[in-house]
Amino acid sequence: MGLRCSRIPTFTPAEVSPLPTPPRSPARPQPHPQSRPQPPRSRRPPERSSVRPPVRRKKPRWAMRVVTTISVVVLASAGIGHAVVTSLGENIARVDPFKDMKNRPAGGHGMNVLLVGTDGRDKITEEERRKYRLGGAPCHCTDTMMIVHIAADRKRASVVSLPRDSYAEVPAHTDQTTGAEHGPHPIKLNAAYAEGGPQLTVRTVENMTHVKIDHYLEVDFTSFMRTVDVLGGVSICTAQPLKDSYTGLDLTAGTHTLSGGQALQYVRSRHVDGAADIGRMQRQQRFLAALIERATSSGVLLNPMKFRDVTRAVLGSVRADQGFGTDELLDLGRAMRNFSPSSSEFTTVPIGQMAYAVKGIGSTLKWDDTKSAALFQSLRDDKPLAPPHKAAHAKTVHAKTVRVDVAPQQIQVQVENGTPTDGLGKRMDGALAATGFRTTGHPVNAQDRDARHSVIVYDPRWDRSAKSLAAALPGSELREVKGRGPLLKVIAGADFKEVTRVRVQDPYQGETRVVTGDQVVCT
Numbered sequence: 140m141g142l143r144c145s146r147i148p149t150f151t152p153a154e155v156s157p158l159p160t161p162p163r164s165p166a167r168p169q170p171h172p173q174s175r176p177q178p179p180r181s182r183r184p185p186e187r188s189s190v191r192p193p194v195r196r197k198k199p200r201w202a203m204r205v206v207t208t209i210s211v212v213v214l215a216s217a218g219i220g221h222a223v224v225t226s227l228g229e230n231i232a233r234v235d236p237f238k239d240m241k242n243r244p245a246g247g248h249g250m251n252v253l254l255v256g257t258d259g260r261d262k263i264t265e266e267e268r269r270k271y272r273l274g275g276a277p278c279h280c281t282d283t284m285m286i287v288h289i290a291a292d293r294k295r296a297s298v299v300s301l302p303r304d305s306y307a308e309v310p311a312h313t314d315q316t317t318g319a320e321h322g323p324h325p326i327k328l329n330a331a332y333a334e335g336g337p338q339l340t341v342r343t344v345e346n347m348t349h350v351k352i353d354h355y356l357e358v359d360f361t362s363f364m365r366t367v368d369v370l371g372g373v374s375i376c377t378a379q380p381l382k383d384s385y386t387g388l389d390l391t392a393g394t395h396t397l398s399g400g401q402a403l404q405y406v407r408s409r410h411v412d413g414a415a416d417i418g419r420m421q422r423q424q425r426f427l428a429a430l431i432e433r434a435t436s437s438g439v440l441l442n443p444m445k446f447r448d449v450t451r452a453v454l455g456s457v458r459a460d461q462g463f464g465t466d467e468l469l470d471l472g473r474a475m476r477n478f479s480p481s482s483s484e485f486t487t488v489p490i491g492q493m494a495y496a497v498k499g500i501g502s503t504l505k506w507d508d509t510k511s512a513a514l515f516q517s518l519r520d521d522k523p524l525a526p527p528h529k530a531a532h533a534k535t536v537h538a539k540t541v542r543v544d545v546a547p548q549q550i551q552v553q554v555e556n557g558t559p560t561d562g563l564g565k566r567m568d569g570a571l572a573a574t575g576f577r578t579t580g581h582p583v584n585a586q587d588r589d590a591r592h593s594v595i596v597y598d599p600r601w602d603r604s605a606k607s608l609a610a611a612l613p614g615s616e617l618r619e620v621k622g623r624g625p626l627l628k629v630i631a632g633a634d635f636k637e638v639t640r641v642r643v644q645d646p647y648q649g650e651t652r653v654v655t656g657d658q659v660v661c662t
Contacts, residue, residue, distance in 0.1 A: 540642050598620065
């Protein structure tokens with residue numbers, strides 16, 4: 140058997156063809172006289188035709204090798220190997236958020252992805268729960284919600300944060316758990332997921348924005364942490380110390396490289412200052428800009444193996460619609476290869492009324508109808524949200540401006556008139572709002588109307604916000620009251636004259652304006 144096996148490979152076509160040549164050469168033209176009239180072959184000597192076949196077989200092989208090599212180079216330069224992405228795409232958990240949906244908004248240019256961050260603490264280890272303050276039962280609701288718009292030319296990404304406490308009205312639907320029929324009713328936006336899962340979430344967002352959602356991507360805590368760790372951490376800068384006893388976040392002023400767990404603390408913190416969810420969304424946007432900068436500058440998108448590792452981390456515990464597959468991953472990878480921080484822009488839905496009370500629901504955030512409509516129209520028209528780059532940092536600062544720790548745009552204020560002077564509360568409310576503070580717009584009369592000095596009543600957890608407000612109202616008294624929450628109260632006193640302008644070190648802190656990634660990443 141060994142001899143037979145050793146002889147089998149030796150019978151190659153090159154060695155066998157000389158043996159039958161003598162008997163076949165004279166007979167070959169006779170059986171097929173009509174097969175040789177073709178000009179190229181009829182003029183060739185017989186001996187050449189016996190040599191040509193192997194040459195013709197080699198040419199396609201070399202051509203195929205060249206084409207294959209070019210294909211590999213193209214895919215690698217795009218940061219993705221098709222086979223790698225295909226295998227990863229097959230492992231994505233699937234949901235059907237568009238099932239039986241009718242009367243949807245008309246599709247626009249570009250691609251809209253609804254990115255939903257869910258509370259996945261049930262997948263976190265017990266050690267990680269303790270270390271990163273993730274105790275308690277998961278809420279099975281959305282912790283974060285963003286519309287990510289990828290421009291049709293794949294040169295820009297626009298990210299719009301949707302506050303989870305936004306006032307929303309869900310359409311009529313069937314409860315997925317109980318089967319009960321529900322008519323349209325008001326809720327907080329993040330409750331749509333708990334009530335009807337991804338499908339009701341998409342329907343609610345489309346009804347509110349009139350933007351057609353093309354794809355749905357759901358990311359949980361585990362996927363987020365692993366992605367950051369695989370990238371080797373993400374750099375974050377802060378002009379002020381950030382400390383939150385609830386999440387355990389404790390950062391000094393300066394630049395920090397955050398690991399996955401620390402990054403989770405950073406994007407989840409709501410008690411850093413008086414901005415609550417607004418401030419948290421801005422930190423999320425800042426972090427996403429830093430994440431894009433890290434991915435595009437570290438060579439991840441130019442190395443298929445690195446891209447595979449990052450993509451495994453991202454896709455290992457995500458859920459997406461059936462249409463979000465290999466082609467979409469390739470498309471996004473090619474687009475992001477040319478991305479830079481300035482290619483991304485971030486904003487939050489403009490808020491018209493803070494602390495909008497709804498019976499049975501509590502305090503919500505009411506969108507500004509006019510400004511939010513203009514914002515979503517820009518998405519539908521595939522237009523940039525941010526104006527062309529101007530000297531955004533070169534704003535003229537008022538001579539009397541005082542620097543503070545917390546931006547006025549992050550501070551919620553209820554004004555009360557503590558004097559018998561009619562209209563004083565309204566005057567203070569208007570002056571604070573003109574300076575940037577988020578007043579309720581509805582000043583009321585205080586119980587006692589004999590206040591000589593203005594008084595700021597605040598929860599000790601928002602002491603930095605209270606100090607910033609006090610800087611705008613020189614001579615006012617600070618009065619600590621536990622349990623008040625983020626809403627500060629100002630009792631206007633007889634000494635009130637005007638509001639002093641205040642500003643923070645970071646000109647973008649707290650504002651619901653559009654910023655590009657290069658304006659918020661570390662430099």
